[in-house]
Amino acid sequence: MSEDDEDQSPPSDLRSQPPPCSPNKSRNCISSSSSSQTFPDHVLENVLENVLQFLDSRCDRNAASLVCKLWWKVEALTRSEVFIGNCYALSPARLTQRFKRVRSLLLKGKPRFADFNLMPPDWGANFAPWVSTMAKAYPWLEKVDLKRMFVTDDDLALLAESFPGFKELVLVCCEGFGTSGIAVVANKCRKLKVLDLIESEVTDDEVDWISCFPEDVTSLESLAFDCVEAPINFKALEGLVARSPLLRKLRLNRFVSLEEVHRLLLGAPQLTSLGTGSFSQTHQSEQEPDYAAAFRACKSVVCLSGFRELMPEYLPAILPVCANLTSLNFSYANISPDMFKPIIHNCHKLQVFWALDSICDEGLQAVAATCKELRELRIFPFDPREDSEGPVSELGLQAISEGCRKLESVLYFCQRMTNAALVAISQNCPELTVFRLCIMGRHRPDHVTGKAMDEGFGAIVKNCKKLTRLAVSGLLTDQAFRYMGEYGKLIRTLSVAFAGDSDMALRHVLEGCPKLQKLEIRDSPFGDVALRSGMHRYYNMRFVWMSACSLSMGCCKDVARAMPNLVVEVIGSDDDDENREYVETLYMYRSLDGPRKDAPQFVTIL
């Protein structure tokens, strides 16, 4: 499960020029005056290489690379895993010029609001230039992890052909490819360990990609295709699982029935993570398989998901594994509280829990009573409309905060919330690093007092001192943002929608949150004054998104002019003259290599 993972480290500092050489730092340079300078440098370089190769964290590596020219060079030689948080921050050529021995690439493309149709399709984030550049530069590439990128079948084919040692492909929220591309990867990457398609859009090319895996024993450890909306050849899947002794994670799509899962489980009891497919039985049979027994045999399962078309009468079959579960994803299953409570009652070790709001406040109370180890909670709306019923409210979330004190990450969709509950939550859960609350009705106030939600969110930023990610909603005035600016010192990601009264709100944030990296705002009354107030920050941020705000073209042009390394994209601005001043969507980010060349027609780069 990886919906919007938080990346913990600051972005990779990929400056082209290494820092200037300081000879004083290199003692050997000074001491040896007679012998050639290359010898001690060479030794030092070797030593450094041996030492630096143990550095994993990119934070540390970025710091090391700034010490001096030598360290910069050696670090570049030894960095095997590269993280690029914005694919347009630099060109592929720059990557391959600096880092010569990359084995693993993590690349992120579109901004998150693109997921909600706020950006036209074909905006960009194409994987093609990256794969073609890396094909020549990194023949030993092993791992590619993409998020919100546009990947074509050709790109996948090139990937499969160019990297003989390729081991891991993870595509999160990607699109542009289909089952034919997957088939090529399955077929040609003989050392494939991980093929994870997560929340991506995969077109059905009617290719039996499961059958394309090689005939002999595979090295597969993880296969996730729950997002693939296409039937699969179950017999081939069964054979594949049978010849994949290392397989630990298997996430099936909804075209796999309960009977079929049962058969797979019988053959693969060593699984640790299972996506259960549809969890519905397709055929009536006289002898119903003993599903519970199959689950009981899976002693290692700690992560359960799927339940795409749940037949609730079969849910108790998972009871035998509940006691071991650390992660449970019911977010596709419309489960009532009565169905849910007997299940959750057994899940004492649960740390990650995703579900629909159909479990109601009552279900959340049951979670609070049992799951004392809970770290992450995500509650999605069964009926995601502004005016829907809303079976969960502040009561459920507050109950969770009281029962699950170790809570770190919350994503909660509801229709009703109160400031008092948020205050209580902030006090109960000091470990919170991610707090994303979506009160689905826009501008909705505290439903008990009728006041704005300022105090509640204020308490969250004030009391949750480790907070790095915040998404706000409901009726919010500038005061809420004043709190954010004052207390949100560690906030890196901020999502704002339909909030605030004036430019001051955004100013508070831009001036008060020094760690802010990713700012996404929609439909809020922030204008030019606010935009200008943040100019000292934009070079240090990964991106800023502002849509349906009060920005003018003139101001955006000024910003673009004042900050040459900032790419200022205006998206979807109107073609008719009268609207030319209005900026529909502003998306800006720093770039080392100037504006991109692949911008579509509806994007204007200032």
Next chain:
Amino acid sequence: MEGCPRNRETCPKLLDLIPQERKWYHDEGKNNTDQEKKLELRLAPPGGDEEDGSVMKKKNTKKEAEDKTIFNLSGNHFSPSNKTNYAPHHISQKRTAPGPVVGWPPVRSFRKNLASSSSSKLGNDQINKSGDGEKQAEPKREGMFVKINMDSVPIGRKVDLSAYGSYEQLSFAVDKLFRGLLAAQRDASGGEGEGKPIIGLLDGKGEFTLTYEDNEGDKMLVGDVPWQMFVSSVKRLRVIKSSEISSALRFGCSKEDKMRN
């Protein structure tokens, strides 16, 4: 959508609300004329679709937001802002009237069709409400199984509607499914073998009549609408005694209704 004030008749009420509403637009002087100008214009519905569409739709909505004023029905705790910066005509479509807004709530498309395609309890397929745009693909089901019960037979069956193309075929299938069971019920001693064929399900002339419950929970006679329309709306089937038609249609208990909420 329900409750959405779209027609002119509601205009006067909203005019009353204007003074209390939040003012997005800064310049007071400019405001009044702009507000009035906006109020005069037609209050057209936005995109019109229930679900979020593409940004193209948003463009249209934005244009119409130019024409409409802000229906701020939540109007409380707002103070006029003192902005002096540029005020474009059509800022955020700031309506709290229940009109659909693109990308709100921020739920990804593949999580959106749960309400319409919830087949878990009913064990059958439903047609996805489209309008979600690009990300939603028509799911291909392997079969469209619906429950079918028959009066005086305690055990129900399931029938795959996608396997049939007409009511006649369905009628034959029902006969096949229940003939033996019905005979077993009626003659416990197990004498006669196969039993009588079940006919006349559709024309009211037989001993039994085929009815169904549709996606709105209503009990209907099978056979009125074209086959495909029937398939798209049927949730479960019931074979009832023709003599009991009126009572069955009135007093049928629906398990789905109990489980739905």
